[in-house]
Amino acid sequence: MNSSEKAPLTPVLTKRWLSPQSWRLHTYEKLEGYTAVRKALSASPEQVVQMVKDAGLRGRGGAGFPSGVKWGFMPSDEAKPHYLVINADEGEPGTCKDIPLMMADPHALIEGCIIAAYAMRSHHCFIYIRGEALHPMRRLYAAVREAKQAGYLGHDILGSGFDLEMTVHAGAGAYICGEETALLDSLEGRRGQPRLKPPFPAASGLYAAPTTVNNVETIATVPSIINGGSEWFRAMGSEKSPGPKIYSVSGHVERPGQYEAPLGTTLRELLEMCGGMKDGVPLKFWTPGGSSTPLFTAEHLDVPLDFEGAAEAGSMLGTTAVQVFNETVSVPWAVMKWTQFYEHESCGKCTPCREGTFWLAQVLERMVDGRGSEEDIDTLLDVCDNIGGRSFCALGDAAVSPIQSGIKYFRDEFLALCESNRPEPAGAAESPESAQGSDSQAAQPVGAQA
Known part of the structure; x- marks a missing residue:
């Protein structure tokens, strides 16, 4: 089946991105915003966790761990405070999906945080955002203020009896703080360095209390699952990797950018969406999930870009940062x-x-x-x-x-x-006389300028 015969893709995560003032509360509420949180708060925390498990949502930050299972690790008792931490420290080379999501649709992240915090009995959520991302940080601050003024954050949310405070914290631009335990150390005011595991964050995380760390895109997906249901969500993507995904396509393509598509989409299909290779120069190599994932070549054009497909082909899905390089690149x-x-x-x-x-x-x-x-x-x-x-x-x-x-x-x-x-340069076999006095030039490294 060629691309012209395929049904058009219906955006889920990016459906509000092009709306006028999409980052404002009134726009979000007009487009189904904060309807999922009402449904979630009318159910029990266990029912919300089960729905996410049934949907098969997997972490969008790179590892692909089942989110519902991760939420289920949090203890049911509240002897210690429970914390939800959002990893918005997007530093993987080529990855640029979370920042535009927070820029265009910050309330989707906030609504997802409320639902996730309720499911894990957390009353304080921290969003750890990359310090250089000043503009999305300001958007997020403003969105949190709007949500609190509207009664979606704070004390007794929507009359449910559930309380939630939200803190937006700016990091200092360290790539290592994308690692969840280094992020927690940084959040506590210490130098960002990874911790030895176990204990895992679910047992001893932020301030030695039970903590769940989730990626921005993962949490922003949750409201659509609550509204659409687990079967609807599973209708997209593949059996083991269901749902939509934002692919960050950069490099030598005609239209670089963020492309939402079901998990399992191939690079060949993504290149069609991007308008093909820039200037028609053939593809040489590419990364399926940022520079930390093993390279693919032109032979891997039809590898399904889901967690299983990328792994079977010898790489990782990672953050779906698809960096495309043509034949001019060494x-x-x-x-x-x-x-x-x-x-x-x-x-x-x-x-x-x-x-x-x-x-x-x-x-x-x-x-x-x-x-x-x-x-x-x-x-x-x-x-x-x-x-x-x-x-x-x-x-x-x-x-x-x-x-x-x-x-x-x-x-x-x-x-x-x-x-x-390396081939010998022209004139290398010159006479000893002509070579005299040239020692200083011969000692220069290849490519050095005189």
Whole structure:
């Protein structure tokens, strides 16, 4: 079936984005806003959790853990305060779905927070937003004020007897704070570094109390599940990965941007939505979920972009940050730039990540500068083996993914950068007399300017 025969996609998460003043309360209320919270508050917390479980909602922050199961880990007693924390620290290279969601439709996130907090018996919700995202932060502050003035936050919400306070907290722009336990440390006022697990946040999280950390898109999906029902939600996407998803498509495409589509959509279909490759230059490689996911090539155009499909093809769905690169881009150069990012963002807590990312960046920089050797490729893979699965958190695994997959699919490009494989420049076989006095020039690295 070609694209012209397919039924048009009906937006769920992005349906209000193009409405006039979509971020204002009056617009949200006109478009089914805050109707789901009324339904949820009329049910029991256990019924809300069960509905999310039945819908099969999985975390949209990268791991894909079933959200209803995660909510169910929270203890039913309230001996300690329960906290809901929203991870809005969007720092994965290529990922840009949560910031536009908070910009265009912040009340969807707030309504989802109210429902989730009620289901987990939490009376305080924290939204941890990336500090550089100043504009969406202001939108969120204003939306929280509107919601509180309208009676959707605060004491005795809608006469239900349920209380909820909401705090919007700005981080300081550290990539590591996207890791949930590092985020909790930062929220408590400490340096953002990952904690040892167990104990998991559901047992001992923020202020050593039971805590659930969820992604922005995950929580913003909840109101549509409450309104539409679990069977309606499961009608979209695949069996094990149901529902809609926002794909952040960037790079060498005609129309980069956010594209909502059911989970399981392929890159071929996304490229059709984007208008194809920019200027018609063919696709070379791409990431299905940001730079921390192993690369795909043009051979993977028809891989279903859901949690199972991406994993079976040798990568991860991640945050669905689809970065598209055409044939003009050097794979070693792109991998080097990503590795420099991970070196800079490593928190330094564990040796494999702190030392390993430094050495990976050093070797790649030397290779891209034209001063590499074939042994450097083995060194890169050896260092990757010593980081992957051995670092304190997933940042180490993220750092090695582009290197390992880049060498797997494009080893020839790495070999071409090695000194022994470079063709001799014209005039290299000159007489000893003509070569006299040229030692200082010969000592310059390849590509250096005189």
